[in-house]
Amino acid sequence: MKDRWKSPGMLLGMVLCAILVFFAVFAPQVAPHDPDRQHLAHRLEGPSAEFPLGADKLGRCVASRIIYGLRPSLGLAVTITALAGFIGTSLGIFAAYFKALDALLMRITDCFFAFPGIVMALIAISILGPGETSLMIALALPGWPKYARVARSKALSIRECGYVEASRAIGAGPFYILRHCILPGVLPSVVTISTLGIGGKIIHIAGLGFLGLGVQPPVPEWGTMLIKGLPVIEVAPHVSLSAMAAISLSVLAFTMLGEGLRDVLDPRSNLSDWRKLQFAS
């Protein structure tokens, strides 16, 4: 158990995540320039001492925009994951405890699994229109069933444990049992898939930004920066490449942390859950 904490991948993931969060919180202090300020003389200039990652088509500092871009990416990804995790986990343990709900909830999650996550997000955006609130709804909507499934299957096995039986025998009510006996056993798996899920959400947020359907300009956002850099990629590849590096690095950070957490918290996670786990993200 103790050795698992020492896995280098997880440590690296933790350090990277900490750095990312630090940069997101202290963006105004860390960023070399105002992300919206246009330095027209430096348009499309490559990396230099003044502009560490160069400037974009409008002469804005790419490094500053990447740093400020952490805010919508991380902020939204964490919020969405928390929202989906909370809804899914609550529904999942309720379904495991109250058998009447179980079949219904499972059929509903089946329907959600019939769509690729990004398609469901696009449906929501087509109804709500692009914007940050609709982005949040659009990504939490396909996200929750995964948590419901995992929480349910964990809760079902915990339910049969002796201590739950004992609590019931001394007169504990269903909500007490759910909160104090079942939830603590479910949380490790939920924390693990949430951490992995944050990476998936970052990818989706960038993907929707790339399509012009996510966070709207002029807010600095990586997917938008990537697509805006494509037409000028032959003369100024630094714009798109920086955005891509930012996306991959942050996803990598959360994936490494999440996989490390899985080894520590949830070592015997079931292989048969793979399909469900990976596709609803």
Added chain:
Amino acid sequence: MFPFILKRIAALAPVLFGVSVAAFLSLSLSPGNPAEIALRALTASETPPKAAVMELEKEMGLDRPLYVQYWRWLGRTLKGDLGHSYQTGQSVVSAIGQALGPSAQLAGASILLALVIILPFGALSAAMPGSWVDRAAMTGSMIAVSTPDFCVGVVLFLVLSVQMDLLPVAGYGSFSNLVLPAVTLAVASSGITTRLMRTCMIQSLEEKYVITARSKGMGEWRVTGLHAMKNALPPVLTYLGAQMGYLFGGAVVVESIFLWPGLGSLLVDAVRARDMYVVQGCILVIACVYVLINLAVDMLQVWLDPRVREGAYEG
């Protein structure tokens, strides 16, 4: 075997019902009055007369309760009438029909390419854990997992089209157009699957039949490649099947980068223009294809692995 298949097909009914409700709601929840939008296109004026709008609403049944509307909509849909695009006036069924071919081509090519990556790397790294092949494959798959497909696409595009001028930038029609998007999706989807293959192979190499095969004096290549791999495949195939269903409609961003005229591009363009009949049609088709591919994979599973029949599968 047959009861299993029947049970599996019966389980589809609630899913298809849910999908149809979702598709129906996507149209009725979207802002804007369909009667007004239709009239705007017909009369080519921004403000069609109120009376005409009301009349058309009645004709389209929009004044009836939602469940009546759903029922009628279902009837029309089952007859193959999905309405017309606001943008082009083309019928949604023919627009989707045109997009299905390219989507199937791309999804099929990507999965085949992905298999070429997954099988050797997954098997070799499981057979030689800790070796350089293993470490290279695992590092590569970690990178592939954390790189979104569109980033892979942009890098390939930058290197192969812009720098080396080997392949056309984007478009559809010839084989060379297919290469970039297919390689992109194959690389992106091989990341997780290679690791899954490795895990399954390691488990299967620990089984007793592998020891038996070795003790009979069978060569290591045959033990790994035949006996162990055959038993490691089912979970990998399940996963790839889901992946293929995903690629059919979910490869939205990659299709947009390479201007591939598949379902994903059709959906994104429709969402941008809020062309709701097309969005609705795409939703229905994408979900149905996804469900059917997963059904097919489960059938394949039964055929490959007799244990599944015995009820190890749970809905």
